[in-house]
Amino acid sequence: MDLLPHLYDCTHCNVSIYSSWRWNREGCGVGAGHDHGQQVMRAGEKHRGRLWAAFALLAVFMLVEAVGAWLTGSLALLSDAGHMFSDVLGIGMALAAITAASRASRDGQRTFGLYRMEVLAALANAVLLFGVALYVLVEAVRRLNEPTEVMAGPMLAVAVAGLVANVVAFLLLRSGAQESLNVRGAYLEVLGDLLSSVGVIIAAGVIAVTDWWYADPIMAVAVGLFILPRTYRLGRAAVRVLVQAAPPHVDVAAVRAGLYAVDGVAEVHDLHVWTLTSGMEVASAHLALDAGADLARVLTAARQLLHERFEIEHATLQVEPEGAEGVCHGAHW
Structure with missing residues (x-):
């Protein structure tokens, strides 16, 4: 199964970064414009x-x-x-x-x-x-x-x-x-x-x-x-x-540690986990890569980790290749 990352410019940091595709419950890749209603069946x-x-x-x-x-x-x-x-x-x-x-x-x-x-x-x-x-x-x-x-x-x-x-x-x-x-x-x-x-x-x-x-x-x-x-x-x-608190069953520290342990990840920052509505947990994170790390492998491993270990079906991962100009610090709130 191919993983096709999209390259775009980070307006906050003036560096080029990669954004992962998201995956539905059947494991199929879906693009950035994918409708959330098609990705997760509404429980109610x-x-x-x-x-x-x-x-x-x-x-x-x-x-x-x-x-x-x-x-x-x-x-x-x-x-x-x-x-x-x-x-x-x-x-x-x-x-x-x-x-x-x-x-x-x-x-x-x-x-x-x-x-x-x-x-x-x-x-x-x-x-x-x-x-x-x-x-x-x-x-x-x-x-x-x-x-x-x-x-x-x-x-x-x-x-x-x-x-x-x-x-x-x-x-x-x-x-x-x-x-x-x-x-x-x-x-x-x-x-x-x-x-x-x-x-x-x-x-x-x-x-x-x-x-x-x-x-x-x-x-x-x-x-x-x-x-x-x-x-x-x-x-x-x-x-x-x-208030967008993390779901009670998700340990944010464990999510951070799990992503950091992914082979090729040098740093995890700007991690957020919240519940959109019943049965729809959402996560976003910045992953800084080691030198020579394979982007596709990192994204696949991170996606599988969030899906299999934490049951997070919708994750947006911003990947920052080693050597990129500038550093993304994210918003400070």
């Missing part, structure tokens, strides 16, 4: 059909729970409806982001497409979840001081229906949870909503048997406290991508 797009099914199902039962909460006077059921609303909105944002990303290749000015839309949607989803949890906690504290009578029978029936809907949505989203940040966010929300539905069922049962009205706000507090840690984790993951 593969599960679009399941997302739509979960969206429709949860939207219907969100309305059922909201009406049920109004009729029964149950705060726990209302909190579950609010949680389900966040599920629906989160899945809706995921679908919008996936659609936007799939169309991004038509605009030549968006060289990375609209892949970050998925991450922005996940962050907005986390903020929404936090708001829902905060409202539930405040309202629950108020009801602990002034217990409100609820209709246990209808409350139980609606909670059971909501549980069934969440189980179905959970099964629909499970397969994509490890591939897409937004699918994972929706999956975690549905999982939390499933557990909160179980809590509402328990509260309804307690009220039906004992007429202990405190069970409703206490369960609402439990649901609110359950939402917060998941909200934090989802928001942290989204922010990590947005």
Whole structure:
């Protein structure tokens, strides 16, 4: 398999350098103008059909729970409806982001497409979840001081229906949870909503048997406290991508050491590793070569190292042959 480097001028350093080709998952070389959408299959797009099914199902039962909460006077059921609303909105944002990303290749000015839309949607989803949890906690504290009578029978029936809907949505989203940040966010929300539905069922049962009205706000507090840690984790993951931090599973020092160990590499500098969106890790680096080093061999070895050891599929390597005039120091930020 031939490796065909491109020669171009470095405007910052006034020296000639080489830029490696990038390689897709099948090992085929692709040029500098290659569309990212063709290089890496969008993880979220593969599960679009399941997302739509979960969206429709949860939207219907969100309305059922909201009406049920109004009729029964149950705060726990209302909190579950609010949680389900966040599920629906989160899945809706995921679908919008996936659609936007799939169309991004038509605009030549968006060289990375609209892949970050998925991450922005996940962050907005986390903020929404936090708001829902905060409202539930405040309202629950108020009801602990002034217990409100609820209709246990209808409350139980609606909670059971909501549980069934969440189980179905959970099964629909499970397969994509490890591939897409937004699918994972929706999956975690549905999982939390499933557990909160179980809590509402328990509260309804307690009220039906004992007429202990405190069970409703206490369960609402439990649901609110359950939402917060998941909200934090989802928001942290989204922010990590947005600030272009290295992926948690990639040791940047190990990447640097691995590239430095490639035969013919004299120095590694200006190394950057970040996540563009779910399942798309990106790297760039400057590789200074030893005298007489074979450019094609260095690029092939570096590419294989990043692909096989660190699972980085998209890497742009700037190679600086020994003896070139000037030195590329890169940007200092």
